[in-house]
Amino acid sequence: MIKQYLIQVLILVYMITISSYVVAESADQIVFDTTEEVLNRLQVDRNKLAKEPEYIKTIVRELIIPHMDFITMSELVLGNRWNELNQNKKECFSNGFKNLLVERYAYILLSYKQQNISYQSAKPIGEKGNVSIMQTLTREGVKPLIIEYPMRPDANSWKVIDLVIDDVSLIRSYRKMFTKEIKHTGLENFVGSFQECN
């Protein structure tokens, strides 16, 4: 169940990120257009993915990751502690967090199954012109799933800064988990626990 939802999320993240190159395009349009592209790519590479499931990580890194704002996501996930890190630590943590999410969620795309997707217009959030795009995934016999993509304008594009599924924020979930770990082990040790920071 979780996998299915996250597939949709990743597809849509991809859709949003590639479409963000087209500044003139609205966030809603980006989501719609890129969904199709991700689904097509999965379809085209179906055989290769069946033989080499690891290949999905390449797809994720090529098509999705470059268009997510991991610096902002890292800042959000660490909260006030972000400013306690020096530049090097900020970068290594950001890379570590990115790799953690790729390792964790990339495979979920492999078990994608067709679902009906409907969209709602982007709505403004926060105070800096950010928007949230909402989509609803439906399948017979299963409670509809609502996914939101908070995005921020970034020069000529839009970048994803969080995923909110059924009102549960990925960033906030991780922030709570990390806060507990930092409380337990200390900020230095916590950041040091990421391979990228060693």
Added chain:
Amino acid sequence: MKLFTCYNHFILGNPRKVIFSFIVLLILSIYYSFNFELDASGESLVLENDQSLNYYREISQRYASDDFVIITYKPEGKLFSKGSLDVIRSIRDALLKLENIASVNSILDVPIVYESELKLSELTGDLMTLSEGNVGFDMAGREFSSNPLYRELLVSKEGKTTAIQALFKRDEEYYNYINQRQRLQSKKIKLTEDERKTLAWLNDAIKEKNKFLSRQREQDITEIRKILERHRVKGDIHLGGVPMIVVDMIQFIRHDLVVFGACVFLFLVFILTIFFYQLRWVLLPMLICMTSGLVTIGFLGYAGWAITVISSNFLSILLIITLSLTIHLIVRYRDLQQLNPELGHIELVRMTTSSMARPCFYTIVTTAVAFASLVVSEIRPVIDFGWIMVIGLCIAFISSFTLMPAILMLMDDVDLSRRLNIARKITLGLARLVHNWPVVIILAALFILGAIGFGINYLKVENRFINNFKSDTEIYQGMKIIDHELGGTMPMDIIIDPDRQFNEVKKELATEDNELDELFFDDMETAPALSYWLNPIMLEKAKQVHNHLESYPVVGKVTSIVSSLAIVEKLNGAPFDEFELALLRKRIPESISGDLVKPYLSDDSNQIRFNLRVIESDPELNRKVLLEDIHSFLINDMQFEEGQVHLTGMMVLYNNMLQSLFRSQILTIGAVFAAILFMFIILFRNIQLALIAIIPNIFSAVLILGTMGWLNIPLDMMTITIAAITIGISVDDTIHYIHRFQHEYPVDKNYEEAINRCHGGIGKAIYYTSIAIFFGFAMLSFSNFIPTIYFGLLTGFAMIVALIGDLLLLPSIILIIKPKV
């Protein structure tokens, strides 16, 4: 003397009025005795505001009730076959028709998830079950042998026996009363007048409800047994579970009280006939015993005071004490008759009562003080037992010194039986032993004391319910199957709350003022509530706890969120992270959450519950050690804080009660002896005699407890009162002996002669009482209920030990020390 003049005037002078008063009292007692009840509810076994019981109720309410019975079914053919499933269906449907059954869990109804090959995203409220007929027998077989929640709980390891769990309905009104009472009792400020009235009303209402619910549960078990009886031809069927154990124990106790009570009574008639050979000396003691018993029962019925498993012994003790009082009166009458052949019957009755009133009163006061000391114990049945005995002792004394002499006053003279007095020969024989070998007797007593007393080290405050029943009984066999094949009988819960640091983190997150939040998040709360348990780190810790609990050989099935997660992770294909877990909690269908999550995790996911079934019949089970070990593991190895961990459930409550019993009955034995010594000093007005008198009592208590230790007889609800009974009997004999000695010694200032006269007089009464009780209570060894057998044999043994202590050891010490009298 003034008191005795009044007694002579009002009691001995008006025997008809006394008898008439007792007839009225007996009629009233019989009328009220119909209200007399045996209460076996959990409430009856602990203090009214016992915190562990309140916590247990709270946890049962929050997660899952353990008020259920288990039916085991082993079909002759295959379990997963149409015929066998039809039998299970028939039992289930019949159970569901019972008024007080809330639900039934069987292999027919539980969802087939683990082997379904469904994806997590395909989990909906409508899952396959055997009942729906959309599951193949092969798949069902695999599911019940591999699903972590079902295996060895619903179906045995071999796949031949299944369990059907029938949950009883919760009486909401009862729990409403309990909650209201708890709220009032936990108020820190002084209660208002209205609140005090409400509390009193609630106490009465709860008491009534307890009685009602006990009766109801008894009927439910009877109905369930009828259903099972109808299906028994189709396979091997047994019933088990805590409610059944409670009901069966009560039925055994009640049955033994009636059947063996009558047997003991008849046997005593027989023994008294042999002793006294005259009808009046047989019927009178039995009439007085009956009167004491009935009036006490009537009083308890009138006061609405239900007896518990522990205080159910009161009738036997009352019988012993009343019999002892009446035998002392008879023996004294006959001695006086022999010594003063010229005296008439009326004068003999007057002399008997006047000479025996003081020592008998002393024995009753001392015994009453000993029993009254129980009211300072921590547990309600022990307190009740103490009060019931104090009331019973007063009734026994009054009946013996009013009704018995009143009846005697109306009787004609009776000739002294010319039969050979064997008792006198035996007691005088004992006196000769004392004269000839006092040192040897003391040394022998010391040796016995050391050898048998060493057995006290092996005393166990432990018992297994299964050991209460003989191995050929249905209850024994059912419990054994549930214990060894279907996860264990006795439920227990381990609850772990968040630590202090968690609350700090929670506070920190709540108050964190992060500008980025305002920039990137909307007003909508998109953060899952901080959960202590629903994250990979703590779930890993939960897994370690779960695995550790499973590693105890005396623990059967362990279920927790770890078992549930193993199922959903299998469907998911991988473990979950915090984000997924938060989503899972939100997305999982309500019906599945009800089975997989809610019984093990609080709504805020901050409190976890591990449910254990303990193998009650395992000979290695030591509840106290098990609980201490689990607690130590959680605190020392898993590093949980003391305040986080709570062990609760029926097993914990039962262990608490046994340990409290041990503390109140055994560990305080030193204080009891100090109190008795104090009483002796007041009664005998002679410190030297008081110190000597305490020795045979210590001898009796040590011998009984040591014997129990050597014979591996555990101290439990029934046997733990034996020590109190032993001391009670021994103290009575000692008071009679010393009191008589204080009268006999001044006659010729000769210790040997005084001892001879004591043995020939009061010694006979002690002998008669001890032998009558010994043989009478030996009848209890024919019971099917093991505690009754222990009780009968140990009480008989206590009588003999007290006899030896008071007729051999006590006079030997007197002879050696030669105390000033």
